[in-house]
Amino acid sequence: VLTTNDSQKSFFMNLIGAMTATTWSCQTNTGTVNVALNRNGATGNFSAANSACSTTTTTGTFSTSVLAANDTVDFLINSIVSGSPTRVTVCFAATVN
Secondary structure (H helix, E strand, C coil), X not given: CCCHHHCEEEEEECCCCCEEEEEEEEEECCCEEEEEEEECCECCCCECCCEEECCCCEEECECCCEEXXXXXXXXXXXXXXXXXXXXXXXXXXXXXX
């Protein structure tokens, strides 16, 4: 079962160059989890703080959409809302500036 300890630091590193994030989504295998994406280790500066991910694909919102070269993105599990999820999948899309 997932816990907040299963958050992943630097699951993405921008090795391409300046980008603009356009969308992100998440999904669990069961239950609901509150998640967030942080940029460069700073809390709340990339996605909304608590986007609820469930078994149906959820689309999140961005606080800022800028990704500079060498920026990293962290995936945080803020809380387990319901069920006993064992997997969360997170994807985001961006365009190269």
